Amino acid sequence: MKRILLIGKNGQVGWELARTLAPLGEIIIVDRQVVDLAKPDSIVSTVREIKPNIIVNAAAYTAVDKAESEPDLAEAINSIAPGILAEEARRINALLIHYSTDYVFDGTKDEPYTELDIPNPLSVYGKTKLVGEQAIQAANVPHIILRTSWVYGGRGNNFLRTILRLAQERDELKIVDDQIGAPTWSRMIAEATAQILGQVMRLNKSEISAINELSGIYHLTSRGGTSWHGFAQSILDIMSTPIPRLVPISTSEYPLPAHRPQNSVLLNEKLERVFGLILPEWKAALELCLDETRPQA
Ligand SMILES: NC(=O)C1=CN([C@@H]2O[C@H](COP(=O)(O)OP(=O)(O)OC[C@H]3O[C@@H](n4cnc5c(N)ncnc54)[C@H](OP(=O)(O)O)[C@@H]3O)[C@@H](O)[C@H]2O)C=CC1
Numbered sequence: 001m002k003r004i005l006l007i008g009k010n011g012q013v014g015w016e017l018a019r020t021l022a023p024l025g026e027i028i029i030v031d032r033q034v035v036d037l038a039k040p041d042s043i044v045s046t047v048r049e050i051k052p053n054i055i056v057n058a059a060a061y062t063a064v065d066k067a068e069s070e071p072d073l074a075e076a077i078n079s080i081a082p083g084i085l086a087e088e089a090r091r092i093n094a095l096l097i098h099y100s101t102d103y104v105f106d107g108t109k110d111e112p113y114t115e116l117d118i119p120n121p122l123s124v125y126g127k128t129k130l131v132g133e134q135a136i137q138a139a140n141v142p143h144i145i146l147r148t149s150w151v152y153g154g155r156g157n158n159f160l161r162t163i164l165r166l167a168q169e170r171d172e173l174k175i176v177d178d179q180i181g182a183p184t185w186s187r188m189i190a191e192a193t194a195q196i197l198g199q200v201m202r203l204n205k206s207e208i209s210a211i212n213e214l215s216g217i218y219h220l221t222s223r224g225g226t227s228w229h230g231f232a233q234s235i236l237d238i239m240s241t242p243i244p245r246l247v248p249i250s251t252s253e254y255p256l257p258a259h260r261p262q263n264s265v266l267l268n269e270k271l272e273r274v275f276g277l278i279l280p281e282w283k284a285a286l287e288l289c290l291d292e293t294r295p296q297a
Pocket residue numbers: 008009010011012013014031032035036037038039057058059060061062077098099100101102129147148149150151152156157
């Protein structure tokens with residue numbers, strides 16, 4: 001039986017992974033008390049003690065605006081820690097699964113981004129996540145980096161929960177409509193990750209080189225795209241919430257510390273070609289997610 005170390009117990013994606021990875025092996029799930037990604041010693045000692053076959057890192061510094069004033073902490077968690085994890089994984093020949101973001105791109109492309117497009121992050125968060133990707137890729141370790149976007153779900157800090165909360169408090173919300181991306185349900189990310197891992201684990205020893213060939217970056221998002229305004233409108237429509245009124249605004253009317261890409265839709269063609277996986281269209285997934293919040297008859 002394979003041993004899987006899951007870092008990020010209480011995050012949106014980590015919480016779902018704790019469930020979807022369950023049938024794949026013995027999962028050791030750790031929170032920040034055990035592995036603090038800002039403390040390299042805790043990373044090294046935990047990996048050496050547990051000796052996992054697979055490491056899944058779902059923890060990150062995800063406060064996009066706060067990162068602008070805490071670049072050192074964001075760098076420690078998002079850039080340096082993934083490199084340490086990769087080095088420790090290499091020592092024990094473990095596979096590393098890691099997540100990254102659409103915010104590695106500058107958003108100036110007017111078509112969906114592929115894995116071959118050159119990143120050019122606009123924010124500290126995006127920069128630190130890009131350096132984390134590069135550290136893993138430089139470590140000569142089997143790895144799968146899954147770039148996702150606009151993650152939401154029933155738990156944690158996310159745009160869906162912010163809008164549902166604000167809908168109770170205000171009768172008008174101003175929401176930017178000139179940033180386009182793909183809202184992606186944390187559940188779908190975790191389900192797809194389990195499918196990928198299941199496929200990789202079924203490769204036998206003679207196919208070990210295949211694992212190295214599979215190593216790399218994969219875009220993993222819902223299909224289609226919308227603006228934050230479109231996302232918010234769909235949330236309210238699906239929940240049949242007549243108030244608040246949503247007013248579309250431009251990014252310049254909603255100044256924030258971090259710059260965000262205008263277009264960060266990611267093409268998932270590689271994920272489909274290599275693993276045969278296709279996530280649902282963003283609105284279909286949103287309906288499935290919101291269905292769970294309705295009381296059962
Ligand atoms: N959220 C999004 O919209 C997107 C996320 N991603 C990426 O997906 C991955 C998962 O994100 P998501 O589930 O949304 O993250 P969340 O923001 O929901 O959770 C982040 C997790 O990281 C943990 N964490 C933060 N700092 C540390 C630390 N120093 N040591 C250990 N753990 C720490 C948090 O722990 P604690 O609970 O203790 O605070 C929390 O469990 C990340 O790599 C993120 O960059 C990519 C695109 C979009």
